[in-house]
Amino acid sequence: MTATIERGSATASVKPPADAPAKPARPRRRGGFLSSSNGKKAVMAVTGAVMVLFLVGHMAGNLKSFFGAESFNSYAAFLRTMGEPILPHRTLLTIVEIGLVVAVGLHMWSAISLARRARKARPVRYAARRKSRANGYAVHTMRYGGVVIVLFVVYHLLDLTFGVANPAGGGSTPYERLVEGFAPSRWWVTLFYVLAVVMVGLHLRHGLWSAFQTLGLAGRRSYRSLRAAATGLSALLVVGFLAVPVAVVLGVIK
Helix, strand or coil: CCEEEEECCEEEEECCCCCCCCCCCCCCCCCCHHHCHHHHHHHHHHHHHHHHHHHHHHHHHHHHHHHCHHHHHHHHHHHHHCCCCCCCCCHHHHHHHHHHHHHHHHHHHHHHHHHHHHHHHCCCCCCCCCCCCCCCHHHHHHHHHHHHHHHHHHHHHHHHHCCCCCCCCCCCCHHHHHHHHCCHHHHHHHHHHHHHHHHHHHHHHHHHHHHHHHCCCCCCCCHHHHHHHHHHHHHHHHHHHHHHHHHHHHCCCC
């Protein structure tokens, strides 16, 4: 590399010093914010928050079954008549359902993308496997528990929402489908429900704690309190959701 100096008609080439630092190459920008690791983690955090709010609301609605058929059926009817008469029947509920599907899809996309990126960053596995929380139950819960949850949601909709897989049928009331769906004779349905809800709780606990760490909130002072908050909210949702099928099996809800 040479520098050329022109003075009148004379030109001279001056070589830069041998020890002169080379100009750093400009890094190429690949994609936008969503294609980065931080962007994908942000998507996971936002969609996770949406699903947590849905779970809290859904649990509160399910607990209305303890107040009798009229209370639970009124709650189910309210979900379909939200926004009336300004909006047509079931409009807001449809919007919420579409939003949940989008949130679940984006959540799964970001999780799979981050897992693939981590695998590419470390193509060679460690010679000795180190025992850690990341390589323990948390990874298996997030990976296989997510599959169980998706399968459960599909069956749950066919059973209690549409009544296709429910003995009471689709033309019965929501309360009747609830009682028939968790009848003692269908113990395998209740067992599947319990397994899926426990998986949701473990998934939620690990997800909340990961979100706290990503946001930089899990410091020395707040470590115990945030970990307790993640565990407490997860346990509350698990107990709230399992209370209904257990009450049906025991004959408290009938």
